[in-house]
Amino acid sequence: MFGFISKNLKSFFSTVSSKLNLLFNSNKIDQATIQEIEKILLSADTGLAVARQITQKLQQDYNAGKIATGLELKELLAGYLQELLINSSLTLDSNISKIYLLVGINGSGKTTLLGKLAHKYVQAGKRVLIVAGDTFRSAAVQQLAQLVSPLKVTVISGAQDSAPSAVIYRGCEEFKTGHYDILLIDTAGRLQAREDLMRELAKVERVIQKQLPAQKVTTLLTIDATLGQNSLDQARIFGTHVKVDGIVLTKMDGASKGGIALAIVDGLKLPIAYISAGEKLTDLESFDAQAYITGLLSGDSQ
Ligand SMILES: Nc1nc2c(ncn2[C@@H]2O[C@H](COP(=O)(O)OP(=O)(O)O)[C@@H](O)[C@H]2O)c(=O)[nH]1
Ligand SMILES: [Mg+2]
The missing domain is CATH 3.40.50.300 (P-loop containing nucleotide triphosphate hydrolases)
Structure with a gap:
């Protein structure tokens, strides 16, 4: 589905990712960066619950000194998105059902x-x-x-x-x-x-x-x-x-x-x-x- 999802969500992905990459590529990661992530998620229509949940985790990481660089931020965000979208949801085995x-x-x-x-x-x-x-x-x-x-x-x-x-x-x-x-x-x-x-x-x-x-x-x-x-x-x-x-x-x-x-x-x-x-x-x-x-x-x- 790679071609398909990128085709249908192309402009959405490019809007979100260009905003995120400005943060990932910045030399200065601070408190405001975490707040900015929440804004980006909200503007992407993830809803308040998802935006809060993810930024609260990032905030804890930031407080614990785990986010010093944009790359660290990107990897942690990727992990939380993965947790939400993949690990916490059951996968549907399309081969079982008739x-x-x-x-x-x-x-x-x-x-x-x-x-x-x-x-x-x-x-x-x-x-x-x-x-x-x-x-x-x-x-x-x-x-x-x-x-x-x-x-x-x-x-x-x-x-x-x-x-x-x-x-x-x-x-x-x-x-x-x-x-x-x-x-x-x-x-x-x-x-x-x-x-x-x-x-x-x-x-x-x-x-x-x-x-x-x-x-x-x-x-x-x-x-x-x-x-x-x-x-x-x-x-x-x-x-x-x-x-x-x-x-x-x-x-x-x-x-x-x-x-x-x-x-x-x-x-x-x-x-x-x-x-x-x-x-x-x-x-x-x-x-x-x-x-x-x-x-x-x-x-x-x-
Ligand atoms: N653009 C677009 N239109 C769709 C899509 N799926 C359904 N539609 C249109 O939405 C309308 C309602 O769809 P329909 O399948 O009849 O909905 P139902 O009432 O749930 O059975 C119809 O005019 C469909 O052609 C889609 O993925 N994209
Ligand atoms: Mg129908």
Whole structure:
């Protein structure tokens, strides 16, 4: 994903890294330098919690006399970013699961992601089954069918306003008998009916567990990166009702500040599985945390 992440986050990385490198290359590292780091992180949209957490650690290091040079500062900052982004978040093993359940608010990019995942698995030679579990929006099924039509995969759908769990039940039955490798399940995301939506998602989870008890289900939550810190609150609501395994940051092509990735991993304690950036089926890549950190510090993630 090196090329991909650097392409989509190029201007973001270059803005952040040029500010940081002014500090790293300076002869004088002092108290003000640490405060400057906090400002840079905040301007990158990492959120206050992340910016504070990192600068408090740097402050302790500074007090202990561990930061005398810009290089020392850079190495310590890299270590703390790594701790936050890699060590403290679980990694998502994409080889275990055959079943992916996509959840998230309306317009956050679930259906588009489903098309991209279907494309990825079809390219890898897998037999993919899709369940159009958004039965609420009248155009939802057509949107999905149109998106995946070049892939020639089977799509299970139901009539508008039919119960999503019934469609998903049929999808699971088909998956059991049809020799598929991958099952991708789309859902609806109306936030205005939050309680109903959450109850329904919980029901969907139960149906899948009951129909396919031996299978590991990976639930991916889509987060619109252009919404900044607001998206975190929405994600938390989902997290309290559904067991989310990983995040997909969507619309990264339109997000000017990529620091939201740090806010998400820190705030939700969930790994970022993919970056979705664009409307084409190929605009999806796994998230590479190391490349992201290199990008922040050096301006180039390659
Ligand atoms: N630019 C851009 N647009 C996207 C991306 N993902 C989704 N969209 C667009 O955002 C809108 C909502 O996406 P959709 O997949 O229907 O969201 P859903 O309601 O969660 O299923 C659509 O117009 C998509 O084409 C992305 O990564 N980049
Ligand atoms: Mg949709």
